Amino acid sequence: MSEAKSVLAPPLPPEIAPIHNVPLRVQVADRLRAAILSGRLRPGAGLVETALADQMNVSRAPIREAIQILENDGLVETIAYKGKRVKPLTAREVAETYSLREVFEVMAARRILENKTPVDVLNVHCDAMMAAAEADDFESLVAADEAFHHALIHLADHDLLLASWKNLYLRIHQIMALRNRDERNLTEVAGNHPPIVEALASGDAERAITLISEHTRALAEFDPASIVDTQ
Amino acid sequence: MSEAKSVLAPPLPPEIAPIHNVPLRVQVADRLRAAILSGRLRPGAGLVETALADQMNVSRAPIREAIQILENDGLVETIAYKGKRVKPLTAREVAETYSLREVFEVMAARRILENKTPVDVLNVHCDAMMAAAEADDFESLVAADEAFHHALIHLADHDLLLASWKNLYLRIHQIMALRNRDERNLTEVAGNHPPIVEALASGDAERAITLISEHTRALAEFDPASIVDTQ
């Protein structure tokens, strides 16, 4: 660790990326979050600090803080002196989540149109979705779909909106993992997106907003049966 | 503690109201939040756990959790191993906060109109604002204004929207406390609200939305000078 460190020294070291010290609470939170979003920890499941601390081989402090992080994400709720559990999902909450998502995405579209922001980058994700749909790859489709909508919000150039959307999308992730993969036509889902990009690119505000609203509302249809267990 | 406690026993004991045990972290968080929202703790001010623990005569644990609560409120930021401080406010963040508020309130108005929800209760807050304006009572006006908008969102019957709005309004509180009370005409501010109620009551969607947008945008005008100190 010595030579090339002068001012003009970006010869790109191979894989010596900056190393970050990740606090335990973050590692714990990431693991638990992944478990919740994947549906392996279902709504209503209890989270006991001491048990988790033993299982993960850390003390209770980072577990507590991790759970508090998840609480802020809206994924966990605490009942004082009683316990903590994965927040149960009601049909109402699911509906509210999707309706708020619709408002966020419409807001993003409005800003993109007002600023005449180029939307070419969205095509990349459209292509990825089409490819995933043709390959009948559900996971990839979901990933590409999230990437598309993330990019859409990002183009709106509104940090607070982006943060709010990310937080909201956590729950959407969870909902999608929980409901039986109703296997709607993947190609149809993927096909919904290119028109949105077209409308945005052509500056057709009304059409873009209509398409986004319809798209979001279509996704909101769900079967209440999959979200009942309150342990 | 014995006799009248049977089933039909609500003869209203004098002042033996239910007593709640408030965790220290909540007490600490409430105090710190109040200090931040009132502007006594300005953006950029450092929050040192040990110091606060000594001053408030509790251990560091509740202080840590309280600060994490404020972090979730978006009022505090943490830099690992360096320190925690009241989140600095940029002009951009202020603008984004108000623009998101506008979207929230417009969404609420839309839902109120769709559901044909009666909006009479809003008049109470309008009256309170007018009274405060005539008495030149700035504090009361601000309180009544918040009550009005809170009631407006509440009428939308959307828990998630309400929660998001409350979180957003925290920062608005802070912003209002920080900027020099530019002393716009109190009567004018108060007078902005009754037309909104009228438009909602008469079902005039376009007018209601326009009024709300204009109202929010008028409030968003601010002087960037008051939010610069980064410690």
Place this chain on the structure above:
DNA sequence: AACGTATGTATTGTCGACATTCCACAGTCG
């Protein structure tokens, strides 16, 4: 003087132990 290295200080990160609270289940008295 410039560079690299050690050290000191302030702060957060983590830990294990103890206190407090709630709930359920028995036990007891009428």
Place this chain on the structure above:
DNA sequence: CGACTGTGGAATGTCGACAATACATACGTT
């Protein structure tokens, strides 16, 4: 039988101490 009371377990709430980290500062070496 019915209701109040006490006790025990399980969970979170709080505490004080120690570890790890980052930054600044001073120190030595070249």
